[in-house]
Amino acid sequence: MMRRFLLISVPYFWLLILFLVPFVIVLKISLSDTALSIPPYTPTFDWSDMGAFFRALDFENFLFLTEDDLYWKAYLSSLKIAVISTFFTLLIGYPIAYGMARAPEEWRPTLMMLVILPFWTSFLIRVYAWMGILSSEGFLNQFLLWTGIISEPLTILNTNTAVYIGIVYTYLPFMILPIYSALDRMDGSLIEAAEDLGCSRLLAFWLVTVPLSRNGIIAGSFLVFIPALGEFVIPSLLGGSGTLMIGKVLWEEFFSNRDWPVASAVAVVLLLILVIPIVLFQRNQQKQAEAEQ
Amino acid sequence: MKTYTLTLTAALALGGAAAIAEEVRVYNWSDYIDEELLTKFEEETGIDLIYDVFDSNEVLETKMLAGGSGYDVVVPSGTFLQRQIVAGAFQKLDPAQLPNLANMWDVVEKRTEQYDPENAYSINYMWGTTGIGVNVGKVTELLGEDAPIDSLDLVFKPENMEKLAQCGVHFLDAPAEMIPMALKFLGEDPDSQDPDVIARAEEVFVPVRPYIQKFHSSEYINALANGDICVAVGWSGDILQARDRAAEADNGVEIAYHAAKEGAQMWFDQMAIPVDAPNPKAAHVFLNFIMDAQNMAAASNYVYYANGNKASQEFLVEDVIGDTAIYPDQETLDNLFTTRPYPAKVQRTVTRLWTKIKSGT
Numbered sequence: 001m002m003r004r005f006l007l008i009s010v011p012y013f014w015l016l017i018l019f020l021v022p023f024v025i026v027l028k029i030s031l032s033d034t035a036l037s038i039p040p041y042t043p044t045f046d047w048s049d050m051g052a053f054f055r056a057l058d059f060e061n062f063l064f065l066t067e068d069d070l071y072w073k074a075y076l077s078s079l080k081i082a083v084i085s086t087f088f089t090l091l092i093g094y095p096i097a098y099g100m101a102r103a104p105e106e107w108r109p110t111l112m113m114l115v116i117l118p119f120w121t122s123f124l125i126r127v128y129a130w131m132g133i134l135s136s137e138g139f140l141n142q143f144l145l146w147t148g149i150i151s152e153p154l155t156i157l158n159t160n161t162a163v164y165i166g167i168v169y170t171y172l173p174f175m176i177l178p179i180y181s182a183l184d185r186m187d188g189s190l191i192e193a194a195e196d197l198g199c200s201r202l203l204a205f206w207l208v209t210v211p212l213s214r215n216g217i218i219a220g221s222f223l224v225f226i227p228a229l230g231e232f233v234i235p236s237l238l239g240g241s242g243t244l245m246i247g248k249v250l251w252e253e254f255f256s257n258r259d260w261p262v263a264s265a266v267a268v269v270l271l272l273i274l275v276i277p278i279v280l281f282q283r284n285q286q287k288q289a290e291a292e293q
Numbered sequence: 294m295k296t297y298t299l300t301l302t303a304a305l306a307l308g309g310a311a312a313i314a315e316e317v318r319v320y321n322w323s324d325y326i327d328e329e330l331l332t333k334f335e336e337e338t339g340i341d342l343i344y345d346v347f348d349s350n351e352v353l354e355t356k357m358l359a360g361g362s363g364y365d366v367v368v369p370s371g372t373f374l375q376r377q378i379v380a381g382a383f384q385k386l387d388p389a390q391l392p393n394l395a396n397m398w399d400v401v402e403k404r405t406e407q408y409d410p411e412n413a414y415s416i417n418y419m420w421g422t423t424g425i426g427v428n429v430g431k432v433t434e435l436l437g438e439d440a441p442i443d444s445l446d447l448v449f450k451p452e453n454m455e456k457l458a459q460c461g462v463h464f465l466d467a468p469a470e471m472i473p474m475a476l477k478f479l480g481e482d483p484d485s486q487d488p489d490v491i492a493r494a495e496e497v498f499v500p501v502r503p504y505i506q507k508f509h510s511s512e513y514i515n516a517l518a519n520g521d522i523c524v525a526v527g528w529s530g531d532i533l534q535a536r537d538r539a540a541e542a543d544n545g546v547e548i549a550y551h552a553a554k555e556g557a558q559m560w561f562d563q564m565a566i567p568v569d570a571p572n573p574k575a576a577h578v579f580l581n582f583i584m585d586a587q588n589m590a591a592a593s594n595y596v597y598y599a600n601g602n603k604a605s606q607e608f609l610v611e612d613v614i615g616d617t618a619i620y621p622d623q624e625t626l627d628n629l630f631t632t633r634p635y636p637a638k639v640q641r642t643v644t645r646l647w648t649k650i651k652s653g654t
Contacts, residue, residue: 034637036376036379036380036637037358037380037381038357038358038359038360038380038381038382038568039358039359039360040358040359040380068645069654070645070648070649070654073654074654137521158506158507240507241507241508241651241652242651242652242653243652244652244654249648252644252648254355255349255351255352255354255355256351256468256640256644256647257640257641257644258351258354258355258358258637258640259637259641
């Protein structure tokens with residue numbers, strides 16, 4: 001009984017430490033007021049007078065977010081960027097994962113290694129490298145000018161296009177790996193059966209392979225969508241001043257305005273937006289687990 | 294017995310700290326010192342120096358207000374310093390540990406007193422102006438020989454900016470400097486804290502916004518020097534460093550700096566010791582080292598910024614002390630203005646306005 005209890009409590013303990021505690025801290029700051037002090041908000045936690053502590057908390061920062069259209073525009077723009085990037089990551093990642101799963105058995109560890117290999121270099125350096133590739137004197141423009149496809153250098157760096165390229169590039173492995181693992185487990189004889197029953201290869205792919213890799217697609221999409229939504233580094237390095245993303249708004253609240261409470265309110269709302277896909281993701285995982293049992 | 298154990302532990306802890314070489318952590322602006330000075334400091338004092346850089350007051354301020362930054366010496370600008378002193382972020386300097394205080398220049402000290410009364414918390418490191426850097430060749434090619442390179446007209450008049458956009462224009466990503474500049478252009482008080490007056494800055498930026506390639510506070514040094522851009526609104530010494538780098542590279546790029554004739558902002562970067570500095574004693578040693586006349590002169594000769602050290606002036610090269618872009622003459626000096634920190638509510642208006650100007654939202 002005790003053992004069972006301990007076993008069950010482990011994931012909850014994990015959630016408590018890594019999710020609930022940080023969330024409560026941020027939520028508390030979002031209900032506070034700014035102050036010119038260290039730390040720059042009041043009230044700070046005080047065991048001796050909990051009554052006064054709780055009375056000082058209020059929701060005015062959340063009301064403030066509704067008063068200025070900057071915030072919902074930034075949320076919408078982030079959602080749009082995250083959805084489009086996820087779509088392109090899927091579009092590029094699926095064929096790669098498919099190719100890997102269909103490759104001869106002895107090649108697969110090498111191919112897997114190649115997907116993971118970029119992680120050996122710092123994420124920041126890889127994004128910086130894209131600045132060199134995409135700038136107007138960069139490799140890409142030099143190459144296109146050389147081939148004669150364009151006569152004037154393209155402006156890609158500091159635009160939304162550069163942000164899409166950066167996100168798709170960075171998160172591609174997160175899409176490939178779950179899809180690959182779904183496709184890898186698939187029984188090849190199912191395709192043969194479909195073809196025996198009169199399916200064309202394309203139809204067999206659509207009717208058999210895609211549905212069977214559905215869970216991989218869903219898992220990959222969430223793994224890309226969730227971090228892309230709150231992305232800060234990629235838009236600030238590759239994006240222009242016209243790129244509006246919630247990560248950047250959060251940074252401005254925190255650094256330029258020194259308004260930790262409003263910054264925390266922005267973060268809490270971002271989390272609420274993310275909770276919906278996370279819950280959907282969780283449910284999908286559960287279904288999958290049940291199906292396997 | 295218990296007390297004894299505690300003392301013993303404390304003694305061991307202290308002993309342990311002393312056994313590891315003493316170190317001082319300094320957080321300064323990027324491109325802001327002659328790096329040979331850093332080696333010289335370590336050789337002279339035997340203290341390990343850990344030197345980190347930033348390029349925005351906002352980043353520094355957030356670290357200060359969060360507390361526990363781990364730095365022993367930081368370098369905020371005047372207005373930010375003032376606010377952080379109020380927040381209790383700094384400790385008072387101990388003059389007994391700073392014999393080189395005698396080298397400081399009263400003219401500058403008098404001005405920095407408006408941010409740090411009696412200069413109790415900080416020493417002046419460098420000061421300068423915010424103005425306009427141009428690639429003379431390219432700008433005169435586009436706008437003619439009589440291009441207004443010493444006037445705000447150059448960067449705030451759409452007809453000029455439309456042409457300059459071809460060769461690239463950068464603005465500082467620093468609202469606390471760009472907005473006063475726009476207000477000066479409108480003939481308003483640049484130090485205004487009235488949200489309605491501040492809001493008028495928008496009408497200056499909106500017509501020229503399409504022609505601004507980037508808002509950034511450090512990239513313009515290299516961009517100007519390499520000829521990637523032809524105009525930058527930036528800090529005096531940074532632009533003069535670009536001038537110097539271009540001259541060294543001998544790439545045919547000639548850079549000139551002007552504090553706008555309509556009036557330009559004067560700022561002061563102050564060295565201070567955070568209240569929770571791990572090693573305030575070493576921090577004092579570092580400040581005293583910096584205030585040494587020859588060291589300070591070496592720094593200024595390298596970064597092309599004026600300093601607040603009277604005694605260093607005899608060691609400055611003619612390129613620095615004789616350049617009115619660095620040590621302005623009386624006439625220019627009278628034309629410079631300073632600003633006060635914005636109160637929190639006004640700060641929000643300013644940041645919001647700046648986001649709107651940059652992103653159009």
